[in-house]
Amino acid sequence: MKKGKKELQKIAKKRIKNLINFVINNSEINYEDRKKVLELCLKIWKKYNLRNFSVFKRYFYCKNCKELIIPGETARIRIRGNKKKYITIRCLNCNQNRRIPLSK
Numbered sequence: 021m022k023k024g025k026k027e028l029q030k031i032a033k034k035r036i037k038n039l040i041n042f043v044i045n046n047s048e049i050n051y052e053d054r055k056k057v058l059e060l061c062l063k064i065w066k067k068y069n070l071r072n073f074s075v076f077k078r079y080f081y082c083k084n085c086k087e088l089i090i091p092g093e094t095a096r097i098r099i100r101g102n103k104k105k106y107i108t109i110r111c112l113n114c115n116q117n118r119r120i121p122l123s124k
């Protein structure tokens with residue numbers, strides 16, 4: 021039986037999440053390898069048309085300079101706020117600040 025589109029998207033999302041977690045949890049892997057992993061994420065994201073899956077887009081891709089955001093390398097990420105928490109991402113490439121509210 022062929023897998024439906026939704027099923028495939030679900031798998032793709034899982035793969036992206038795993039890849040992102042891998043990058044975050046393995047700070048010893050070098051910049052080039054990390055960039056490759058994140059580029060792979062972007063490929064999967066595009067291939068499966070995961071427009072509704074914004075996690076990757078929001079957190080790992082700078083809309084301003086189209087540079088991949090790698091926490092600690094190409095961006096500073098801070099969590100701020102008391103009652104309403106939000107993340108500030110500062111892209112070190114273009115110095116653009118972005119605020120992302122943390123829902124849930």
Ligand SMILES: [Zn+2]
Pocket residue numbers: 082083084085086087111112113114115116
């Ligand atoms: Zn940027």
